[in-house]
Amino acid sequence: MQAHIKISGLLSLVLLAGYQPVASAHAVVTDYSLKLAPIHAHQADKVSLNFNSKIELGLSQVFLVSKGDQLSPLEIARGDRQGQMTIAVPALPPGDYALKLKVFAADGHLTEDVIHFTVAP
Numbered sequence: 001m002q003a004h005i006k007i008s009g010l011l012s013l014v015l016l017a018g019y020q021p022v023a024s025a026h027a028v029v030t031d032y033s034l035k036l037a038p039i040h041a042h043q044a045d046k047v048s049l050n051f052n053s054k055i056e057l058g059l060s061q062v063f064l065v066s067k068g069d070q071l072s073p074l075e076i077a078r079g080d081r082q083g084q085m086t087i088a089v090p091a092l093p094p095g096d097y098a099l100k101l102k103v104f105a106a107d108g109h110l111t112e113d114v115i116h117f118t119v120a121p
Helices: 002-017
Strands: 029-032 045-051 061-066 070-078 084-089 095-104 110-120
Touching (some): 029 110
Antiparallel strands (some): 070 084, 095 110
């Protein structure tokens, strides 16, 4: 009986050691500059994104989604601090667009997200 308790205890420790809460396993957008400052037509701009965890900029990708669901890769200009990235957005005509994000958290988990926005005339 004592051997059974030791094995069960060891199994519990192994299972608990590998457990990570779901919330900390993905880099989720918590805030972005498009909420406060719209992008104006025919002007290049930068968009700042804040995440709930540290991100790997070199492994992450951002795409501009335009009419007809055309994807264009965007440059990740920099990350000023942990959990932030700045994206260079080219001059665009007025219309509806989206940013498609593929972001790797520092723990290796991939998160995909889409942020819709409108370019004002």
